Amino acid sequence: MNDIAIEVDQVSKSFGKIKALDAVSFQVPSRSVFGLLGPNGAGKTTLFSVAANFLKADQGSIRILGIDIQRISELQGRLTILPQDAQFQKNVPILDQLAFFRLLDGRPLAEARQEVQQTLDLVGIGGYAKRGVHALSHGMQKRLGIAQAFLGQPEVILLDEPTAGLDPANAKQIRDLVSELSQRATVVVSSHNLAEIEELCDHVAILDHGKVVTFGPVEELTRGEQELEIAFAQSLTGDDQGTLLQLPVVQEIRESGPQSYTLQLTLGDGSRDQAVSQVLRALLDRDLVPRRMDEGKSLENHFLRVTNRESGANGPPPPPSA
Amino acid sequence: MSLADLNPRHLRLIGRYSIRHAVRGGAGLVFLLLASFFGLMVAHVLITPLEAGFEGARKYDSEASDDQIAQEFLTQFDSQIEGLFEWFLDVEDAKTSEERQALEEQASSWKEHLIENKPALLSAVFFVLLFGMPFVLPFGAFNQTAGDIGSRGLRYHLLRTERSNIFLGRFLGTALFAIAVQGVTILTVVLYVALKLDLYAPADVVAWGAYGFVALSILALPYVALCSWISARNRSSMASLVLCKLVIGGVLLASWVAKQQWEPAAAIKWLLPWAVQNRLLSPEWSEVGIAVAACFGYTALYLFLGHRHFLRRDL
Numbered sequence: 001m002n003d004i005a006i007e008v009d010q011v012s013k014s015f016g017k018i019k020a021l022d023a024v025s026f027q028v029p030s031r032s033v034f035g036l037l038g039p040n041g042a043g044k045t046t047l048f049s050v051a052a053n054f055l056k057a058d059q060g061s062i063r064i065l066g067i068d069i070q071r072i073s074e075l076q077g078r079l080t081i082l083p084q085d086a087q088f089q090k091n092v093p094i095l096d097q098l099a100f101f102r103l104l105d106g107r108p109l110a111e112a113r114q115e116v117q118q119t120l121d122l123v124g125i126g127g128y129a130k131r132g133v134h135a136l137s138h139g140m141q142k143r144l145g146i147a148q149a150f151l152g153q154p155e156v157i158l159l160d161e162p163t164a165g166l167d168p169a170n171a172k173q174i175r176d177l178v179s180e181l182s183q184r185a186t187v188v189v190s191s192h193n194l195a196e197i198e199e200l201c202d203h204v205a206i207l208d209h210g211k212v213v214t215f216g217p218v219e220e221l222t223r224g225e226q227e228l229e230i231a232f233a234q235s236l237t238g239d240d241q242g243t244l245l246q247l248p249v250v251q252e253i254r255e256s257g258p259q260s261y262t263l264q265l266t267l268g269d270g271s272r273d274q275a276v277s278q279v280l281r282a283l284l285d286r287d288l289v290p291r292r293m294d295e296g297k298s299l300e301n302h303f304l305r306v307t308n309r310e311s312g313a314n315g316p317p318p319p320p321s322a
Numbered sequence: 323m324s325l326a327d328l329n330p331r332h333l334r335l336i337g338r339y340s341i342r343h344a345v346r347g348g349a350g351l352v353f354l355l356l357a358s359f360f361g362l363m364v365a366h367v368l369i370t371p372l373e374a375g376f377e378g379a380r381k382y383d384s385e386a387s388d389d390q391i392a393q394e395f396l397t398q399f400d401s402q403i404e405g406l407f408e409w410f411l412d413v414e415d416a417k418t419s420e421e422r423q424a425l426e427e428q429a430s431s432w433k434e435h436l437i438e439n440k441p442a443l444l445s446a447v448f449f450v451l452l453f454g455m456p457f458v459l460p461f462g463a464f465n466q467t468a469g470d471i472g473s474r475g476l477r478y479h480l481l482r483t484e485r486s487n488i489f490l491g492r493f494l495g496t497a498l499f500a501i502a503v504q505g506v507t508i509l510t511v512v513l514y515v516a517l518k519l520d521l522y523a524p525a526d527v528v529a530w531g532a533y534g535f536v537a538l539s540i541l542a543l544p545y546v547a548l549c550s551w552i553s554a555r556n557r558s559s560m561a562s563l564v565l566c567k568l569v570i571g572g573v574l575l576a577s578w579v580a581k582q583q584w585e586p587a588a589a590i591k592w593l594l595p596w597a598v599q600n601r602l603l604s605p606e607w608s609e610v611g612i613a614v615a616a617c618f619g620y621t622a623l624y625l626f627l628g629h630r631h632f633l634r635r636d637l
Contacts, residue, residue, distance in 0.1 A: 054477050055636045073327070073484050081481060086474040092343050097478075103335050104482040148478055 005030040005156055005186035006051070011060035013046055020046040022210040023060070028203065033182045035201035035218075036190040037303060042207040044190040045084050048160045052081045064156055075156075077105045082149040084160040088133045088141070094120070095129040098148055105152055115151065123147045124173065139166045146174060156186045163196060175200055198299040208307045219272070222302050226265040226272055228279060229294040235259050236288070243282055249275040259291075328490065332483045336491025341499045344462070349559075353462030354503050360458050361507030364450045365514070368443060373519065406449065407432040410600060435605030440530045441522040445603070447511055448534040452600050455504065455538060456545045460566035462500050463549035466492040467632065468562035471554075476637050489554065489632045493625065497546045501539045508535045537602040540613075544595050544620035545570065551628030554635070570594065595620045 006028035013021040021043045028034040038044050049055040051062050053072040062069045064079055072079075088097055095116055102112035120126040123143040128135055136144060142165055149157055159178065163171035178187055178200055191197050197204060198218065205215035214221060235258075236244075244250050244263065252264035265275050276293075283290060344350030379394070407429040408414070416422035436445035467489065470476045479488055512531030516524040549566045556562040573594045580587030591597050601613035 049477075049636075052477070052481055054474075054480060056634070072481065076482055079481055081477070083474060083477040086477040088478070089343070089470070089475055091346050091348070100335070100339055101478065101482055104332060104479070 003030055004028070005032070005065060006034075006188065007063040008047070008051070009061050009063075011047070011050060011057045011062060013043075013050055013055060013057050019210050021050070021057070024207070024210070024212050025060075026205045026212050026215040028186060028188060030186055031182065032186060032203045033178065033201045034186070034188045035197035035204040036188060036207065037192065037194065037197055037204055038190075038207035039192055039307065043210040044207055045160055046210075047207070048081065048083070048158050048188075048190060051158060052079070052083070054083070077152055078155045079158070080149045080151065080154040080156075081158040082145045082160055082162055084164075086145070088144065090133055093130050093132060094125075094136075094144055098151060101148060102151060107152075116147075119147045119150055120144075122150065122177070124170075139170055142166055143170065143174070146177070150177070150181065154185055157181060157188070159187065159189045161191055162189060163191070163193065171196070194300045194303055204299070206303060206306055213306045214302075218299060222299050226267055226275070227295070227301070228263040228265055228276060229256060229260065229292075230263065230279075230283075230290045231257075231260040231292040232288060233259065233291055236261060240286055240288060243286060244279065247278055247282055249278050327484060327486065329484065329487050332487040333491045333494060336483070336487055337495035337498065340466075340492050340495025341502075344496065344499045349465050350462065350499065353458070353500070356461050357455075357458050357500075357503045358507050358510075360454060361447075361451060361504070362510060364454070365447050365511040368446050368450075369514070369519070372443065372521075376519075406446075407436075410449075431605050436603060441515065441527050443515055443519075443521065444512070444527060444530050444534060448537065448603060449600070451504075451534075451538055452541060452602065455541060456570050456594075456596075456599075457567070459500055459542055459545045460549050460563060460570060462503065463496045463546045464553060464563040464566045465559040466496050466550050466553040468553040468556040469559035471635075471637060472557040472559065474637070480637060485633050485637075486629060489550065489629050490625070493547060493550045493628075496550070497543055500542045500546055504538045504542060505535055508538065534603075540617045541595070541599050541602060544617050544624060547621040547624035547628070548594070551624045551631070554628045554632040 004027045011024045036044050050057045053069050067074045098116040099112040125140050163174050206213050241253050251266045254262045256262040411425050411429050413425040516527040552565050553562045577588050577591035598613045598616040601609045604610050
């Protein structure tokens, strides 16, 4: 099996004078949950649209499962997408619309309808199968879009902002579904929700102003940005902080609130777990029991640094139509 | 992709889906009602006076047989629609006496064919429908792709089938729906004339009705294909409807206006099948053949242009 599920090579796309994608290149490993990060207007949706052949790239190529997307028909049934702003037909029951997609995939009608009903149940809108889209709230419509992307046995699923507009409970449900799906498919998720991407994804690419500013495994990218947030019952003394700073893995300690501290970690050759266990041992040796520990915002720090958005350094405004 | 890559199964599925949901959708219903209303209204306008006169004559001339009364009224009706052919063949525009004579002979052969040899009442209905249906067809064909391009709903289909299948499948579905609606209208008129009015032999009415249905079906193809092209170029279904109506009516109007100013400019009407479509009822089989070929040619041309645009456009 090919280890690369998606290969994006020098893809450019302009809308008039606005360059939405500028020689974008990266690879998505098979069976990974890949995050496409970027601020609004960075080009995420345009890239998804080019990958799904909705838009034609001006230059460059995209290969999915080894097949050039110019021959997208060869990917039928193997690639699905949740487009960001596509609407379903208003006057057709959703069961009929989704069953029609499965008919196109080659399934018999009875099986298609049964499969659609199961998928709608999975995303929690099974009771609306015979209703039109007008009966669904915004969040439910989003889940309907996700249901159509989950239909069948796709090997690659592109999800453009899958949790945008969902309440926290629904968003969590969708994240759980995506995690489950990643056992059998390569999933690419676009979002500007860094916490979500950090929770879901093992690889990311960060887009900014139509360019890839960085991509790779999350752990590798954030190696230099590792943080540990710890809350205690009381404030740390100078000696406590000195002890921690003597550890080779602790680079810096900042107060992030009352009795709460952020430790900047240096992982070196070791793993994050080894670094955390060293910190914990040192704390317990001094009878300091953490009340709460958090992984911190390593991806956010990395994102802000590579997109040059720290301290309000936002750069030029993003292109509006990308 | 080329047409060789078309998937017949997908074409069938998309066409069927398009027909099913045309009936459920508002636009499909509007077309169904408008086409039926238009067809039946034309028949009503032509049949009612004849029927009323027929009944009146029976009442006041009780000695005359039904056959005699029918014959008398048919003669009157036929004389009323005779002028139609001279208008249609532009006899008045003849520049020389030879040309005029040739056109009059042609008009005479049309009269003989459509009034004497065929049920004249149905001929009149078909003649009006051939002229009027191009204005009604856009109501059923304007939104083949435009609305779904605007709402980006086609994006759900694009990873499951080729663009060509979507474009041509929807054309086929729309054309079949339009033909079915015309068929129901013609069937209603034919049944009424054959069963209720005792003017023509039922077999003649049915045979000529079937011919008229085929002629109108062939006529529908280029206009539905034109709407496919216009629909593929627009993101708004309303803009598509307005453009379809403007193009179909506008070409005819522009041709008529141009003819008053500079006669060669009347050739504008060749942009659409206006110049040949009425030949579908011609007494000469060679002319019918040319009209059929022209309708298929226009259909192929509009589909080619629409398909090419649909393949290249951002969806």
